[in-house]
Amino acid sequence: xxxxxxxxxxxxxxxxxxxxxxxxxxRMPDTLTRLHASGKVAILGLFGLLLGAxxxxxxxxxxxxxxxxxxxxxxxxxxHAIAASVHRRREIAQQLDDEQGADDNDDSAPFAVDVTAVLxxxxxxxxxxxxxxxxxxxxxxxxx
Amino acid sequence: xxxxxxxxxxxxxxxxxxxxxxxxxxxxxxxxxxxxxRLSAVDLITTLLVGIIVLLALIEETPVVVDMAxxxxxxxxxxxxxxxxxxxxxxYF
Numbered sequence: 001x002x003x004x005x006x007x008x009x010x011x012x013x014x015x016x017x018x019x020x021x022x023x024x025x026x027r028m029p030d031t032l033t034r035l036h037a038s039g040k041v042a043i044l045g046l047f048g049l050l051l052g053a054x055x056x057x058x059x060x061x062x063x064x065x066x067x068x069x070x071x072x073x074x075x076x077x078x079x080h081a082i083a084a085s086v087h088r089r090r091e092i093a094q095q096l097d098d099e100q101g102a103d104d105n106d107d108s109a110p111f112a113v114d115v116t117a118v119l120x121x122x123x124x125x126x127x128x129x130x131x132x133x134x135x136x137x138x139x140x141x142x143x144x
Numbered sequence: 145x146x147x148x149x150x151x152x153x154x155x156x157x158x159x160x161x162x163x164x165x166x167x168x169x170x171x172x173x174x175x176x177x178x179x180x181x182r183l184s185a186v187d188l189i190t191t192l193l194v195g196i197i198v199l200l201a202l203i204e205e206t207p208v209v210v211d212m213a214x215x216x217x218x219x220x221x222x223x224x225x226x227x228x229x230x231x232x233x234x235x236y237f
Contacts, residue, residue: 004151011158011199018162018192022169025188031181034172038188049195053202056146056155060201063210070214071194074221078187081225085232086180119234 014048
């Protein structure tokens, strides 16, 4: 009976933090702050749910421990990857802004550039450069 | 084993609350102004789904269902890393 009460308390704790995290993801003003809010769901919310489940049905405790360790390892890595992608995209947008800054100074939408399209174009440029290099090498061997 | 009536209905209520939380989380997927926003919202939704599967295992009282949650967490991790790399570098590997 005491175990059940503790388990339900842990479940309520977990679902409370899930609700707070979802509220933060909707209401926060910036991408990085939204990322901060969604990290709370992954650790506090999910761990509350796992602890409650382990207390209510003890036969699942071992599997829940494995799941908890896995989430503890992977969730910060995934959040870090998303944050790094935000940083990289801002850098690219800033570079593009500096390159085009001479002719049009439109500060109303600083990050309104389609960064993914720019990245795809830079990939294409790299491929074309590599093709050119192989062509030059072939020409050199021909002249020799 | 969950014996008391109160605990069973409490677990069902919490499961309902988690399922309802999926709707506001998917708002950010639809509206999100940039690609990393949408990606982090999808990550949040998979985390909520892992919690839902754990609660389903609790209601069914079959521990094997938790294995599904482990597999979902693993695939979500791989997908998030890959897409985050794609939208920042323009390639997968």
